[in-house]
Amino acid sequence: MAVKDFILASASPQRIALLRQVEYEPKKIEPADIDEKCLPHEKPLPYVRRMALNKARKVAQKNPDENVLACDTVVVSGLHILHKSQTADEQRKIMRMLSGKSHKVISSVCLITKSGKVRQRTVTTRIAMKVLSQEEIEEYINCGEWRGVCGYKIEGRLAGYVTRLVGSYSGVVGLPLYETLNLLKGENIR
Secondary structure, three states: OOOEEEEEEOOHHHHHHHHHOOOOOOEEEEEOOOOOOOOOOOOOOHHHHHHHHHHOOOOOOOHOOOOEEEEEEEEEOOEEEOOOOHOOOOOHHHHHHHHEEEEEEEEEEEEEEEEOOEEEEEEEEEEEEEOOOOOHHHHHHHHOOOOOOOOOOOOOHHHHHEEEEEEEHHHHHHOHHHHHHHHHOOOOOO
């Protein structure tokens, strides 16, 4: 697999694996360390777009002559952004919130080119989940897949509880590949 001419502003194993799946290997991985707090009254869509842009900008400032690709993904229930759980109790609350309901996953990908051009695409995926029993919730908590991810890992055990997904599966995993490849190819990063 040939190394491509871009820096990935993320150390997410899911994003790296998705890029490799389509034979795109970043020449460098440099996570962006930014403040990810929501602004007062900020809605999910503007939030996720701002996070992807800020991640790309932070890494582009350190690497001014490079193409930089960044992404941010959030799980949204109503207007409530579900952040990474720190404890099993926090994750139980999230699982109860998602059980038997539909929710959204919003993923925004941003490319800042060597010339400073900013290109961004955002995808919203709708997901319906079955009603989860207490036993299913506890099994998911005990498997530990939820650690370090926003809400859950769709590519793991939770996939067996999803009744419908409309949108981008790869966007739910953490990087919408169709939009990402179009951004990269549009800048002749092939």
